[in-house]
Amino acid sequence: MAAIGFCGEWFIFTCNTKLVAIHSKQAREPFVFDCSTAEKRPKHTQDDNTSDTGSAEETGSDKVLAFCVSPSGKLVALTDDSKRLVLFDCESSWKCISIRWVVRRCTSLLFSQAADQLLVADKSGDVYSFSVVEPQTQGQLKMGHLSMLLAVTTSPDDKYIITADRDEKIRVSHLSSPYNIQSFCLGHQQFVSALLIPSAHPNWLLSGSGDGTMKLWEYKTGRKLQSWDLKELQETPSIEADQHKKPSPTVRCITCSPDSRLVAVQCERVSTLEFFTLEKTDEERLLPHSRLSLPHYPLEMTFDQEGQLWVLMDSSDTLLQIYTHRQDSWECDVKSPELKRVTEALKPHWETLEDSTRSEDRFEHLYKVSFDNVTAYLQKKQQRLEEQQLKRTVTLKAKSNKKTKRETSQAPSQSST
Missing domain, CATH: 1.20.5 (Single alpha-helices involved in coiled-coils or other helix-helix interfaces)
Known part of the structure; x- marks a missing residue:
């Protein structure tokens, strides 16, 4: 699974077993961390963690499952399917701080706003807290769901932790005492795959789902403010025809521009990106802003510090594109020196990624099978x-x-x- 992000001016790319950090502004040597050559799990802990049936989980292949960047941009963490949890310091130069071990394979990672703890959600529905201040200590069980967790976020003041699972639930709990549940945000008809609290609206929550909708919540009360069916925004008749035969497009990613003006939404295996604006009026509304049609399916997207949108595509010819919003339209900056620098450093690692791995639908197995x-x-x-x-x-x-x-x-x- 390929993913991208930014840590300050460092462009971060993960694929297969590698995390690659490339400086977008300067011609510096990329930092590469390969999980396949990293520290192996001590033998005395190999059989400590077993599944519910009592047998040990299958051996991992060292593939990176998720990564995250701290709010300050000074720390990065990743986890792989061999159940490593790796913490990096990237403030002055990249270095590995610690390698710890999680109980089960992770689905989502998140630094707290204070960057003093790393929250790890796993496939069994548990959330563990790992100390950042003491990077060698083991994780502590924070809370649990009865279903696989797919997304986790915290409120800007670190008061609440918000978790979303395969059973359509969004739970809002107190971070310091997660057994104290503040509210539930209920209304999705399929698994919840993405969460975002816009920085300009700290009391609102955006959620995306396998049911093809994005919803706006007042998360402290669990009140739904608005819902958008993303199928209604599609204009191509052929796409609409296909949607009668296939499940609704899964919301893969929701992200916000640095100035909080735009919210970008990416759906799985859909070659358009949808953009919204948030307006705090008497009728709190999420308004459609624009649409960006891409030449290939997007695999991942992220904003940089300057508000440019970077899109990783499922194409060896057009690997990366940078888009800038000017005069009510999106323009592709094909001559950007940053794009050229990052693409050249990225290509050797991209070529090692199998086509099937790039194009796989990571949400397909999450749809529930209904029986009549x-x-x-x-x-x-x-x-x-x-x-x-x-x-x-x-x-x-x-x-x-x-x-x-x-x-x-x-x-x-x-x-x-």
């Missing part, structure tokens, strides 16, 4: 009735044939008498 038991029951009942009717018909026909034969055999003897 009534229809199946009625079909079986109709089949039984037809079989019974056929059996009665055959029985009656057999009796009729016997009667006819008996009457035929008795007819000559009666005539001779």
Whole structure:
């Protein structure tokens, strides 16, 4: 799974087993961390963590699952499917601070706003807190869900932790005492895949889902302010036709520009990006702003410090593009020196990433399978009735044939008498 982000002026790219950091402004040597050559898990902890069935989990392949950047831009963390949790300091020069081990494979990472703890959500629904101040200490269980966690965020004041899971729930809990639940934001019809608190509106929450909608919440009360069905914004008839056959496009990413003017929304396997503005009026509203059509499917997107949108695409020819919003339209800066510098440093690592890995739909397995038991029951009942009717018909026909034969055999003897 490929992902991108920014840590100050460092462009961060993860693919396969590597994290690559490239300075976008200066011709500096890229920093590369390869999980496949990193510290291995001590043998005495190999069998400590077992699944619910009591057997140890399968061996990982060292592929990076997620990474995050601290609010100050001085720290970066990543986790891989061998259950490493790696912490980096990138303030002056890149260096690895610690390698720790998580209980289960992670789905989401997040630094607290104070950057004193690293919150790790995993596939079993648990959230662990790892100290940043004491980078060698083990994690502490913070809270748990009954379903796989897919996204986690915190309020700007670090008072609340907001978690989203596969069972359509968004839970708002107190970070210092997560057993104290503030509210639930309920209304999605499929798994919740993305969360964002806009910096300009600290009391609002944006959520995206596998049901193809983005919703705006007042998260402290759980009140839904607005909902947008992203299918309604599509203009291409062929896309609309396909959507009747396939599930709604999953919201993969929601991100905000540095000045908080624009909210960008990316859906899985859709070649357009949707942009919204947030306006705090008497009727709190999320308003459509613009649309950006891309030449290829986007794999990931991120804003840099200057408000330029970087898009990683599923194409070896057009690997990266930078877009700038000017005069009510999005312009592609193909001659950007930053784009050229980053792309050249990125290509050797991109070429090692398999096509199937780049284009895989990471949300496909999360859709719940529904069973129509009534229809199946009625079909079986109709089949039984037809079989019974056929059996009665055959029985009656057999009796009729016997009667006819008996009457035929008795007819000559009666005539001779």
